Amino acid sequence: MHDFCFTIPYGILLIVGGFIGYLKKGSIASLAGGAGTGLLVVLAGFISLKAFEKKKTSLLATLLETVIAAALTFVMGQRFLQTQKIMPAALVAGISALMTCFYVYKIATGGNHIPPKAE
Structure with missing residues (x-):
């Protein structure tokens, strides 16, 4: 599975969550x-997608995705520990932790694997 397949929906989820937080609480x-x-996550996913279309991998995009997901895991995890509220802190921390693990796996295995050319 390529990182952008999860990254772009993850970024959209973060954007929608931010708007919902604003609409519900005025935050x-x-x-x-x-x-x-x-x-930022959607942008990194888009960069990764464009690199894949050019038959390349984008380590920079994957690193950016990893840093953002890890930061969200930490920040929202801390917020959950303080507030004990599942929404949004634990949910974002949990999803971000899963994404961080996925990105670390992608980095460890060499990024998006380019399929061989069909002859």
Whole structure:
């Protein structure tokens, strides 16, 4: 599975979550945090997708995805420990932890594998 297959939906989920936090609570922090990190993740996924289309891998995009997911895991995990609220802290921390593991796996296995050319 290629990283962008999960990265772009993950980024969209973060963006939507930020907007929901803003609409429900009027939280500018949710909007900025969710939309900001979500846009960065979608951008990294798009860079990875474009590299894959050119039959290349993008280590930079995968590293950016990993750093963002790990940071969200830490920050939202800390927030969950403080508030004990499942939504959104534990949910975002859990999904981000899974994504971090996936990205570390992708880095360890050499990134997106390019299929051989059909002759």
